[in-house]
Amino acid sequence: DIQMTQSPSSLSASVGDRVTITCRASQSIGNYLNWYQQKPGKAPKLLIYAASSLQSGVPSRFSGTGSGTDFTLTISSLQAEDFATYYCQQGYSTPLTFGGGTTVEIK
Amino acid sequence: QVQLQESGPGLVKPSETLSLICTVSGASISSYYWTWIRQPAGTGLEWIGHIYNSGSTNYNPSLRSRVTMSLDTSKNHFSLKLTSVTAADTALYYCARYHLTSNVLHMDVWGKGSTVTVSS
Numbered sequence: 117d118i119q120m121t122q123s124p125s126s127l128s129a130s131v132g133d134r135v136t137i138t139c140r141a142s143q144s145i146g147n148y149l150n151w152y153q154q155k156p157g158k159a160p161k162l163l164i165y166a167a168s169s170l171q172s173g174v175p176s177r178f179s180g181t182g183s184g185t186d187f188t189l190t191i192s193s194l195q196a197e198d199f200a201t202y203y204c205q206q207g208y209s210t211p212l213t214f215g216g217g218t219t220v221e222i223k
Numbered sequence: 224q225v226q227l228q229e230s231g232p233g234l235v236k237p238s239e240t241l242s243l244i245c246t247v248s249g250a251s252i253s254s255y256y257w258t259w260i261r262q263p264a265g266t267g268l269e270w271i272g273h274i275y276n277s278g279s280t281n282y283n284p285s286l287r288s289r290v291t292m293s294l295d296t297s298k299n300h301f302s303l304k305l306t307s308v309t310a311a312d313t314a315l316y317y318c319a320r321y322h323l324t325s326n327v328l329h330m331d332v333w334g335k336g337s338t339v340t341v342s343s
């Protein structure tokens with residue numbers, strides 16, 4: 117199985133901050149990497165697919181980069197509604213696997 | 224727009240079978256792939272498996288011996304069965320559309336989730 121490791125597991129930030137979350141795969145996965153946002157009590161929501169493609173309707177302050185084993189999700193200017201848990205997911209091979217999540221909290 | 228809704232018993236006894244249905248509106252299940260994900264309370268996401276519009280399936284090896292997924296095109300829903308459940312199967316179960324864009328499959332539409340507790 118491909119292991120997905122996210123860092124940090126949590127972070128505290130203020131509105132307006134630039135936030136970067138990292139996801140590392142245990143082997144090369146090309147660009148088969150998706151990012152999801154999950155708010156408490158809600159289902160995950162797709163933000164980024166294919167490592168860098170913004171899902172329709174997602175604000176442009178979200179961006180994704182990377183290929184191979186190292187990926188990042190960046191929020192250019194954190195908004196109040198962005199406080200949530202973020203997960204990466206590899207779609208390169210089954211079993212599909214998710215990172216452990218990064219919780220973005222209010223400082 | 225496409226919407227998914229999970230339904231099924233919220234309580235299942237140990238050793239029995241968990242059964243969930245995901246009803247799809249706004250899209251034909253014959254046109255897409257579909258997946259099940261679960262999330263134990265306070266923890267991360269686990270892929271259970273997916274079912275293609277042909278009816279063929281791909282299951283997580285950790286659950287393969289206990290999982291069955293199927294499509295019902297007449298009702299536009301797909302289902303999950305998990306046999307011989309234990310407390311470890313207690314989780315929030317999500318269904319999602321597994322969609323191909325830019326040659327990458329991703330889960331672009333999710334149901335709200337169905338909580339299943341395994342307890343006697």
